[in-house]
Amino acid sequence: MKNDELKLCGLATVRARFARDAGSIQRLFFDYATGRKVGLMCKALASARKVYRCVEPAELEKIAGTVHHGGIVAVVAAPKLEAPGAADLKNWAAKRTPVLLLDRIGNAHNLGAIARSAGFFGVSHIVIPEHPQAALPSEAAYRVAEGGMEAVTVHRVKDLATFARSLATAGFDVVGAATRGGRPEAASRSSAKPVALVLGNEEHGLSPEMSAACSRLVTIPGSGAIESLNVSTAAAVLLWEFFGRRS
The missing domain is CATH 3.40.1280.10 (SPOUT methyltransferase, trefoil knot domain)
Incomplete structure (x- = not known):
């Protein structure tokens, strides 16, 4: 995982990112149960020729870096924090x-x-x-x-x-x-x-x-x-x- 990337875990978190900025999701990983709930996301990533995969729980935990992944991990660019002018x-x-x-x-x-x-x-x-x-x-x-x-x-x-x-x-x-x-x-x-x-x-x-x-x-x-x-x-x-x- 690159230093300028962020892993978003949990269905509510990933859905919120997808709704706000679907194009920002670079890669998507999920377990079998969650995969049945993210068909629209997978379709969007397929159209953009981006990676999305259903993986085993052990691999998903490794990708997420935590057991608290909620069944899905989206990889996005880390936010740029700017000062207001x-x-x-x-x-x-x-x-x-x-x-x-x-x-x-x-x-x-x-x-x-x-x-x-x-x-x-x-x-x-x-x-x-x-x-x-x-x-x-x-x-x-x-x-x-x-x-x-x-x-x-x-x-x-x-x-x-x-x-x-x-x-x-x-x-x-x-x-x-x-x-x-x-x-x-x-x-x-x-x-x-x-x-x-x-x-x-x-x-x-x-x-x-x-x-x-x-x-x-x-x-x-x-x-x-x-x-x-x-x-x-x-x-x-x-x-x-x-x-x-x-x-």
Whole structure:
């Protein structure tokens, strides 16, 4: 497998890619049971003279590199992560496009789960930093997202705090999610501006630089029995509060 290729596993994930960009699938492998469900995909690949094969479970596991392949593996080009430009920010602000910033989310499974929730609530832009702790849209992230990665565009910027300040300058209300100390206010009372929601690292939360770059901080109120939610769960709650309620 080439370094610039990605293996997408699971029927929901592969179907979502096929629906969005069928031509991006370079090769397709599946087991016998799944093969009965992907006739249209096989026909499309045959027309494009691309490889598609029904293989034994052991070979499929080897191709996927995991036992969690869901009966099918599609090989595609790895995504190119580009930074938004000034024109993009201006356009997002004008259209009140919701944006999600992830401050060093390190677990690929969390990234995938967050992408799934973002896609569900119509948040199509996720921005991550060029930081060694920040998870990238890997095969694991795609698998957990179950098609959600196809509903979002992941951007990558050199410094997330600097980017957040650029969003604020463009007219966004940059809202940081804090484990404690933020205001427990609902989205309905929040802001007339377009919102950029920021989530912090699983262990350390928002960095001091990122907190300072936010317009304000909010905290999900709980019973106090547990200190905090998993970041992907917190993401779903806040995405609903800020974007789901208004849809």
